Amino acid sequence: MLERIALHQTRLHTPGLGLDAKGVALGAKGLVLLPSIDRLVGLLSVYTRERSLEDLMPSLGMNVVKSKLGTREITLEFAAESSDRMDRIAETARLVGGFTFTGTARHFVQYRDAAAPFGYDATTLLATDAALALYHDRFSQTYDVERRVELRPLLLRLMPHLDPASRLVPGPRVVVAEQGLGPALVHYLVRSRVDGEVGVAEWAPESAFEDAPVRRWVFRIPELPRRMQPLMHSTPGIRCFVPVAPGAAVEAGHRHPVELRACPVFDPAGLVLVRGGGEEPWILDRMPPMGPLTAFARVEMRTTGAEASTASATRPADSVRVPLRVVPSTAPWKNVTATWVEPAQVPLLRRLAYALPHGTIAAARVAMTARGAFLRSSGGIEAIPLGTFFVEVHPNLYVPAGHEVTPSVAPEVLARALGAAPGQVLFVGTDARAIAVEESAFAPLEAALVEASPWEPAVAEAIEQALDDAPLDLKVTGIGMLPLRGVDPAPKQGD
Amino acid sequence: MADLGAIAERLYAGVMAPMVLGGAIEPGHAIGARAALALGEGDRTTTDPDREFQVQLGRVRRARRLAAVDRFPPASRSEWALGAILHDLLQAANPTFDTVLRRSAAERILLVARDALDRVPDAATVREALSRHTWFGRVLDIARTDTSVSWWVGSRTYLGVEAPHRLQAWPELRRVSVVKAEHALLELEPLAVDRAGLTEALARFLAKTPLTALATCTRDAPPFVWSPATLALVATRPGRTLALRALAKLPAADVDAALGRATRDLLGARRSMAAPAVTLLGERALAQAAGHVDRGHGGAGPSPAHAHAAFARGLGAVAGMLMLESGEAGWPHGERARLIAALDVAARSPPAREAVALLGEGS
Numbered sequence: 136m137l138e139r140i141a142l143h144q145t146r147l148h149t150p151g152l153g154l155d156a157k158g159v160a161l162g163a164k165g166l167v168l169l170p171s172i173d174r175l176v177g178l179l180s181v182y183t184r185e186r187s188l189e190d191l192m193p194s195l196g197m198n199v200v201k202s203k204l205g206t207r208e209i210t211l212e213f214a215a216e217s218s219d220r221m222d223r224i225a226e227t228a229r230l231v232g233g234f235t236f237t238g239t240a241r242h243f244v245q246y247r248d249a250a251a252p253f254g255y256d257a258t259t260l261l262a263t264d265a266a267l268a269l270y271h272d273r274f275s276q277t278y279d280v281e282r283r284v285e286l287r288p289l290l291l292r293l294m295p296h297l298d299p300a301s302r303l304v305p306g307p308r309v310v311v312a313e314q315g316l317g318p319a320l321v322h323y324l325v326r327s328r329v330d331g332e333v334g335v336a337e338w339a340p341e342s343a344f345e346d347a348p349v350r351r352w353v354f355r356i357p358e359l360p361r362r363m364q365p366l367m368h369s370t371p372g373i374r375c376f377v378p379v380a381p382g383a384a385v386e387a388g389h390r391h392p393v394e395l396r397a398c399p400v401f402d403p404a405g406l407v408l409v410r411g412g413g414e415e416p417w418i419l420d421r422m423p424p425m426g427p428l429t430a431f432a433r434v435e436m437r438t439t440g441a442e443a444s445t446a447s448a449t450r451p452a453d454s455v456r457v458p459l460r461v462v463p464s465t466a467p468w469k470n471v472t473a474t475w476v477e478p479a480q481v482p483l484l485r486r487l488a489y490a491l492p493h494g495t496i497a498a499a500r501v502a503m504t505a506r507g508a509f510l511r512s513s514g515g516i517e518a519i520p521l522g523t524f525f526v527e528v529h530p531n532l533y534v535p536a537g538h539e540v541t542p543s544v545a546p547e548v549l550a551r552a553l554g555a556a557p558g559q560v561l562f563v564g565t566d567a568r569a570i571a572v573e574e575s576a577f578a579p580l581e582a583a584l585v586e587a588s589p590w591e592p593a594v595a596e597a598i599e600q601a602l603d604d605a606p607l608d609l610k611v612t613g614i615g616m617l618p619l620r621g622v623d624p625a626p627k628q629g630d
Numbered sequence: 631m632a633d634l635g636a637i638a639e640r641l642y643a644g645v646m647a648p649m650v651l652g653g654a655i656e657p658g659h660a661i662g663a664r665a666a667l668a669l670g671e672g673d674r675t676t677t678d679p680d681r682e683f684q685v686q687l688g689r690v691r692r693a694r695r696l697a698a699v700d701r702f703p704p705a706s707r708s709e710w711a712l713g714a715i716l717h718d719l720l721q722a723a724n725p726t727f728d729t730v731l732r733r734s735a736a737e738r739i740l741l742v743a744r745d746a747l748d749r750v751p752d753a754a755t756v757r758e759a760l761s762r763h764t765w766f767g768r769v770l771d772i773a774r775t776d777t778s779v780s781w782w783v784g785s786r787t788y789l790g791v792e793a794p795h796r797l798q799a800w801p802e803l804r805r806v807s808v809v810k811a812e813h814a815l816l817e818l819e820p821l822a823v824d825r826a827g828l829t830e831a832l833a834r835f836l837a838k839t840p841l842t843a844l845a846t847c848t849r850d851a852p853p854f855v856w857s858p859a860t861l862a863l864v865a866t867r868p869g870r871t872l873a874l875r876a877l878a879k880l881p882a883a884d885v886d887a888a889l890g891r892a893t894r895d896l897l898g899a900r901r902s903m904a905a906p907a908v909t910l911l912g913e914r915a916l917a918q919a920a921g922h923v924d925r926g927h928g929g930a931g932p933s934p935a936h937a938h939a940a941f942a943r944g945l946g947a948v949a950g951m952l953m954l955e956s957g958e959a960g961w962p963h964g965e966r967a968r969l970i971a972a973l974d975v976a977a978r979s980p981p982a983r984e985a986v987a988l989l990g991e992g993s
Contacts, residue, residue, distance in 0.1 A: 605652025609774040609815070611790030612656050614726045618735045622662035622718075624742050625749045 136259050137244065137272050139251035149257045149270075151239025155218055159247055160254030162238040164194075165215040165224060168208055168269060169233040175209045175284075176293060176392055177231040182224070183397035188286075190220075192399055197286065200267060200278035207281065210267065221246055236269055244270045287400040290393055291418075295411050298390035301377055302368055309384045310354040311408065311417070313372040317352030318431070320373065324354070325432040327363070331356035333431060334423035353406075355425060376408050385409045457542060459552075459567045464539035468526065471515060471536045475562060475570075476508040476522035484508060484521055488584050495519065499580035502560075502572050509562065509572050510580065523565075531560045531574070538565060637661055638669050638710065642676045645720070646705065646713040649765060650688040655772060657720040660739045663746035666714030670707025689764035696841075696875045702761055709765055711750050712838055716769065718743040719831055723815065725789045727822035736822035740831060747834045752859040753841075756869045759859075763841035769832075770846050773812040780807045816851050841869075845876035847892070848884035856896045856907050865906035873910060874917065882918070887935040889914075890942030897988040908989070911942055912949025919950065919972040920965075937981070944982030947973040948989075 140147070140160050147153070147160065155161045169175050175197065182188070188195065194214035201207050215221055215237055225235035225246050236243035237254070242261075247254035250272075257270040265277035312320045314335075321333060332355045337348040359367065359375075367375040368387055376384035382401035385391050389411035401407050408417040476484050481503075488496070495518040502509045510519060517524070525533035529546035532555070540549055540563070555561045559571040644656040661669075676682050686702060693699045705713065718739050727736035753759040777788045779797045781804045786797065798806055813819065816829055833852035836843040840859040847854035863869035877885050889911060896904045950973050954966050961969065976982060 604768065604771075607648060607652060607768055607772045608654045609720060609772050609790055610654050610656045611724055611726065611774070612658055614721070614724055614732070614735075615659055618660060618727070618732065619738055620659070621665065622660045622739055622742055623664035625663035625667055625746050 136257055136275050137255045137270055138258050140253040140256050142253065144253070147256045149238065149242050149244050149260070151242065152237070152244060152256065154253075157218055158253050159218040160237065160244070160256060161215050161218055161221065162243070163215060164238060164243075165213050165221050165246070166236040166238065166243050166267075166269070167211040167224060167228045167233045168236065169211065169228070169231070170208055172209060172284075172289075174231045174233060175211065176289075178211065178227055178233060179393045179398075181230060182227050183394035186223075187397040187399070189397075189399050192286075195286065197284040197289075199281045199284060201281045202276055202278050203265075208278070209284070210278070218247075234269075234271055236271070241266065242268045242270070245272060286398065290391070290395065290398060290400065291407070291409070291416050293392050294413055295385055295389035295391045295409055297388065297411070299388055301385070301390055302364060302375075302387045304377055306358070307378055308354075308356045308359045308367070308387070309376040309378060309406070309408065310356060310359075310367055311374045311376065312352040312354065314350045314352065316370075316372045320352065320354070321428060321431045322433055324356070324428050327360070329356060329360060329363070329428065330358075331428045332425035333428055334425040336419050336423045338417065353419075353423065353425075354428075374408075374410065383407045383409065386411045459549075459563075460541045461534060461538045461563060461565050461567045462541050464537060466539065468524075468536050470526050470528075471517060471524045472513055472527045473509065473511045473525040473533050473562070474516045474519060474522040475506075475525065475564075476510065478505075478507045480521060481508055484519075485584075487519065487521060491519065496581045496584065497579075500577040501580045501583050502576040502578070503583070504570075504572060504576070506570060509560070509577075511560075511577060525562055531555065533560070533562045535563070535565050540567075634665060634669055634671075635674075637665055637714075638674050639676055641669070641710075641713055641717055643678070643681070645717045646765065647681055647685050649713075649716075649768060650685045650692070652768075655720065657717045657724070660718050660721045660742075661714045662718070663715075663742045663749070666711045666718070666743075666746050667749055669714055670705065670710035673704075674710060675704065689761075692764045692767055693760055695879075696763075696872050697760060699760065702764060705765070706758075706761070708750050708753075708758075708838075709762060711746065712762065712766060712835070715743045715746050715750070716766065716835065718746075719828065719835065720772070720815070722823050723818050723821060723828060725818070725820050725822070728820040729822075733822045737824070737827075740823045740827055744827075744831045744834060747831070747838060750838050752838065752862070756863065756866055756872065759839065759841045759863050759869065760872060762839040763845065766835075766839045767842050767845060769835070769839075769842065770814070770849055772815045774815075774818055776811050776813060778807075778809045778811070780809075781805060841872060841876060844873045845879070847877070847888040848880050849888075854888045854892050856892050856904075858903075861903055861906045864910045870906075870910055870913065874914060877914065878917075883939055884935075885914075886939035886942040888938070890938035890940070890945070891934075893945060894938065894941055894988070897985075901988070904989075908945060908949045911946035912953055915943065915946030915950040915973060915976070916953065916969060918943075918946075919969045940979065940981040941985060943976050944979045945985035945989075947976035947979075948982050948986055951977050 140154075140158075142158065145154065149162075151162045152160050153162070167178065169178065179188075191213050194212070196212040198210050198212070199207055200210050213224070221235070221237060225248070228235045235246040237246045238244060242257065244257050245255045255270070255272070257275075261268045261270075261275060261277060263277045266280045267278040269276050269278065310320070317333075317335070324331060334353050335350055336353050337350050340346065340348060364375075364387075367373055375387040377387050378384045379391065379394075380396040380398070380401055381403035382405055383395045384406065385395070386409060389409070391409055395401070395409075402420070405421055406419040408419075410416055495512070498514050499510050499512040499516070499519065501511075507522070510516060510522070512519075524536035526536045527533050528540075529550045532546060532550045532553070534540055544552075550561075553561055553563075553569055555569075555571060558574045560574055560577075562570045562572065564570065640658050641661065644658055648655045682704070686704070689702050690699060693702065722736045722740040722743065724736070727733060753762055774790045776790065777793045779786050779788070779793045781797065786793075793808065798808060800806070816825065816832065821828070829852045833855075836846070836852065837857040837859050840857065840863040843854065843857070843860050844863070864873050877889075889907070893904065893907045893911065896907055951970060954961060954970055954973075
């Protein structure tokens with residue numbers, strides 16, 4: 136009943152079947168026929184490992200269908216949209232033993248495979264009132280829909296697999312403690328300086344014989360210390376969950392068969408806690424109000440002594456002026472813009488000048504004093520590796536690099552205390568004594584460095600030879616096949 | 631139109647830069663008038679700043695032989711056009727065109743280049759004339775080296791290309807003889823275009839760079855003539871100074887002969903325009919009398935060149951005497967008397983009288 140679609144074939148028999156831009160037969164929908172629910176779970180598991188169901192969700196429908204012979208199978212319908220999407224799902228379905236079809240309303244034909252790259256067309260349609268008529272090269276069958284299968288209940292009914300490795304996954308944890316354990320766990324976490332939030336959630340009674348709701352403490356811990364993990368995993372009454380998707384977490388030590396992160400069926404404002412061991416999941420439609428753990432720390436009240444002690448009188452403080460000290464500091468060096476080269480090192484500076492790059496020399500200014508040479512360079516003085524480096528802590532106020540002033544006062548206060556006159560540059564040495572250098576004494580280093588050397592006139596003959604014009608040697612080059620190509624006359628005046 | 635950037639790059643590297651720096655000139659595919667006139671649109675730059683820097687340095691070096699100039703702007707639109715036209719003139723002289731089916735192509739290239747020259751404006755200022763001279767001052771120095779290789783069983787001539795090394799191998803055993811001969815642009819053989827046409831095109835080209843035309847006035851071909859552009863140049867004080875400095879570097883007798891012939895023609899044809907030329911000759915005569923310019927030797931015998939030189943000297947002496955007598959040159963009295971005495975003989979010579987007669991016809 137099926138025939139392969141040929142290249143450039145345009146006419147198809149199956150209603151609702153068309154050809155996309157690549158020439159592949161494609162209906163509005165895709166359909167995967169699966170023999171059992173575990174194959175459906177397998178399909179979802181494989182598919183969600185690599186991509187999300189988010190784009191399929193609006194059109195996704197899963198049904199239990201029944202054939203005329205009474206066999207029940209599972210169908211998964213979705214919008215076909217493109218052959219790329221169909222190809223991906225068909226490959227996954229083939230992996231789990233499903234058949235892929237495409238169609239629009241009732242009649243679905245087998246989707247393309249290696250034997251028919253452009254797909255199939257049904258030459259003879261089944262006359263039926265059934266909801267689905269599937270045409271495969273092995274069978275043609277009609278089905279009626281028995282019931283619908285929702286994705287979220289399906290996911291929640293699936294038992295997670297044992298996976299001890301998930302306990303070691305770093306990251307946030309959701310810890311649920313029974314009501315009696317909650318306060319003790321709070322104090323334990325506060326004492327251990329573990330950050331987190333805590334709230335109390337209520338569930339309906341587990342049996343009709345109980346009239347009070349079940350309360351549990353819910354902890355959200357961004358980073359559970361490794362040493363506490365065994366405690367959380369093995370203490371009865373405490374369940375530890377690993378968040379796997381917004382609004383969903385799976386108990387540590389287990390893994391859900393389907394990648395829940397790829398299934399946008401959980402409300403991020405709520406919380407679904409999938410428990411292992413075949414227990415039903417805990418569902419919170421809305422997260423309870425959460426507070427920081429420290430807010431629940433144990434408080435103790437002072438029971439003896441007066442309530443407060445009040446000062447009886449105040450008076451001005453005694454003078455606390457102390458001598459200035461310059462002490463080594465571990466703070467990183469920054470803004471090192473000056474150096475003090477002592478007189479003994481000035482000859483070394485002269486020799487170093489030959490090795491300095493032009494940029495360094497051009498940017499540096501120097502003041503020669505009886506105490507040595509002071510060099511400043513706003514771009515940094517490290518390029519002149521000589522002398523004692525100074526950091527400019529305030530305009531025109533320098534302290535030795537790697538040192539700081541104690542008492543630790545603001546640079547403005549220090550400048551004011553030293554009382555330097557405007558136009559003076561102050562260098563505070565390691566002995567806390569300051570040296571003042573007139574700003575006008577600083578001159579460009581390049582002007583101070585160069586010493587005119589005697590020169591001799593160049594030999595005129597050499598210049599004459601250098602100025603001789605090289606002969607103009609006309610070379611003959613090829614003229615090409617079309618020597619007049621592009622040789623256009625001048626445009627007319629006014630063009 | 632083809633990619634102007636690529637054309638400019640090729641033109642600059644192949645012709646314009648070597649014209650300044652010397653070396654091999656390698657004209658390529660003909661450019662045409664339309665592209666030549668459009669090359670200088672916008673700020674045309676080349677992709678080799680080092681070479682451009684060297685060229686600019688070479689131009690300043692050339693200019694400073696005549697004037698104290700420190701820098702020149704890059705090639706102007708007119709200079710790009712003149713460069714492209716020169717390129718096409720050189721390509722028209724390519725011996726490869728000298729076949730039955732290709733000769734017309736060379737003629738066409740030459741015709742288009744000549745038409746393009748008419749669309750290039752004359753130098754409007756002395757600086758522009760000097761700038762053009764820095765580019766094209768050596769246009770008449772262009773020469774092609776032809777190599778003749780002969781060996782024991784044959785010989786072959788290579789025009790403008792190097793002879794292959796294999797032909798020069800084992801020179802003693804094969805009795806190889808290599809003779810290299812340089813041929814100036816207007817002496818090239820074979821030539822696919824009419825030689826007179828090429829000469830006339832080169833004359834028009836020189837008219838567009840008047841300082842070059844004056845600085846090479848002693849050339850054999852194309853002969854120097856006073857064009858409106860050269861007259862306009864020497865009509866100005868700075869232009870005349872540059873011209874005198876350029877002429878002072880040439881043999882004085884040859885300069886006198888060239889200027890005398892051109893001025894005699896000018897007086898005969900367009901006497902009203904001859905005043906700048908006469909002034910130039912007058913100042914040149916004064917410079918010679920003052921000893922600033924070598925007097926040169928006119929040669930012996932009544933040759934035409936000698937007659938033209940005598941005419942130039944006579945006309946210059948008359949013009950110099952008039953300048954001295956008018957006092958416009960501001961000479962000290964004693965010096966002026968000495969100069970008048972020095973010029974008096976030449977001013978009374980028959981050529982001078984002939985010049986006065988020619989001048990008088992117009993007054």
